[in-house]
Amino acid sequence: MKNRLLFALPLAAVLAFPALAQTTTSTTDQSAPAATAAPATSTDAATGKAPLAPPSREGFWGHLNPFARKSYVRRQTEPIRDRVNELDELTSGNTKAIKDTDARAQAGIKLASDKADAADQHAVDAGNKATMAQQTAQQATTRVQTVETVVTNIDQYKAQNQAEILFRPGQTALSKTAKDAIDTMADSVKGQHGYIIEVQGFSAGRGQVAITSSQKMAESVVRYLVLQHEIPVYRIYLVGMGNAPTADEATKTKRMSGGRVEISLLKNDLEQLSANTGAPVASADQPQQPK
Numbered sequence: 229m230k231n232r233l234l235f236a237l238p239l240a241a242v243l244a245f246p247a248l249a250q251t252t253t254s255t256t257d258q259s260a261p262a263a264t265a266a267p268a269t270s271t272d273a274a275t276g277k278a279p280l281a282p283p284s285r286e287g288f289w290g291h292l293n294p295f296a297r298k299s300y301v302r303r304q305t306e307p308i309r310d311r312v313n314e315l316d317e318l319t320s321g322n323t324k325a326i327k328d329t330d331a332r333a334q335a336g337i338k339l340a341s342d343k344a345d346a347a348d349q350h351a352v353d354a355g356n357k358a359t360m361a362q363q364t365a366q367q368a369t370t371r372v373q374t375v376e377t378v379v380t381n382i383d384q385y386k387a388q389n390q391a392e393i394l395f396r397p398g399q400t401a402l403s404k405t406a407k408d409a410i411d412t413m414a415d416s417v418k419g420q421h422g423y424i425i426e427v428q429g430f431s432a433g434r435g436q437v438a439i440t441s442s443q444k445m446a447e448s449v450v451r452y453l454v455l456q457h458e459i460p461v462y463r464i465y466l467v468g469m470g471n472a473p474t475a476d477e478a479t480k481t482k483r484m485s486g487g488r489v490e491i492s493l494l495k496n497d498l499e500q501l502s503a504n505t506g507a508p509v510a511s512a513d514q515p516q517q518p519k
Contacts, residue, residue, distance in 0.1 A: 385424060385494035389413055393449060395487035397432065400444045402452055410449060413493055414457035425459065426492040429468045436470075443468030445487045 391413050393406040402410070417423050429446030431438045446466050453459040 385496050387492055388423075388495045389416060389493040391491040393445075393489040393491065395445050395489070397486045398441075399487070400441075400448050402448055406449075407452065410452055410491065411457070413491060414453055414459060417459070417493065418457075420495075423463065423493060423495040425453065425464045426490075426494060427464060427466045428490045428492075429466075429487070430472060430489070431468075431470060431487045433471055439468050439470035441487060442470050442489075445489050449489050449491060 391409045393402070393409060413425075417425075427446045427449050429442035429444075429449075431442035431445065433441060443466070446468055450461075450464050450466050453464060454461055
C-alpha cells in the first residue's frame with residue numbers, strides 16, 4: 229500500500245506540472261499583446277487594426293508545448309483567422325474598386341476618342357466646304373470681271389463681215405448675185421444678239437439727186453433683209469451717202485460710176501456675256517415688248 233502511494237504521488241506531480249505551465253503560458257500570452265500592441269495605431273495596418281504582436285514568453289516548454297490543448301490552440305489561431313478573413317474582404321473590395329476605376333477610365337477614353345473622331349470629321353467637312361466656297365467665289369469673280377468687260381465694251385461694235393452690192397446706173401433692184409451676198413450675211417446672224425447691220429448707199433451724180441438715188445439702193449437692201457430674213461428693223465442703220473468719194477487700196481480717192489451699197493455686220497460683246505453666264509441675254513438696243 230505504501231509502495232503504491234509513493235508511486236502515485238510523483239506521477240500526480242508530473243501530470244500537474246504541465247497543466248500549471250500551460251496556464252501560466254496562457255496568462256502570459258493574454259497579457260503580453262496588450263502590453264506590446266499599445267504603441268501601434270489603426271493606420272499602421274491595411275485592416276485599420278493594430279498588428280498582432282508575438283508573445284513575450286513562449287511557455288515553459290519553449291517553442292513547442294507537447295501538452296497543448298485544443299482551447300489553447302484555438303485561442304492562438306482565432307486572431308490570425310479573423311485577420312486573414314478581413315484581409316480577404318479588403319482584397320476583394322480593392323479588386324472591385326480597381327475594376328470599377330478601370331471601367332470608368334476605359335469609358336472616358338472611348339468617349340474622348342469618339343469626340344476626337346467627330347471633331348476630325350467636322351474639320352474635314354469644314355475644309356471641304358471652305359474649298360467649295362473658294363471655288364464658288366473664284367467663279368463669281370470671273371463672271372463679274374466678264375460682265376464688267378462686256379458692259380465696258382457694250383457700245384463698242386467691231387466689224388465682223390462686210391459685203392458690197394453693185395448697181396448699174398439708174399438701177400435700184402437687187403440682182404441674183406446681190407441677193408446671194410445678202411443671204412450669206414443674214415444667215416450668219418440668225419439667233420444671235422448684240423449685232424447691228426450698217427447699210428451705206430453710194431451713187432454717181434451730183435447733189436440731192438445722187439443722195440436720193442443712193443438712199444433708194446440702200447432701202448432695197450434693207451427691205452430684202454426685213455422681208456426675206458426677218459431681221460429686226462431696229463438692228464439696221466441706213467444712210468444714203470450720195471456721191472461721197474471712197475478710198476481704194478492705194479489710198480487714192482476716185483469717183484465711181486453707177487451705184488454701190490456697202491453692208492457691214494458689227495457686233496459687240498453681248499453674245500460673249502450670254503455664253504459665259506449660260507443664260508440668254510437680250511440686246512442692249514432691243515426694245516421691251518409690251519405686257
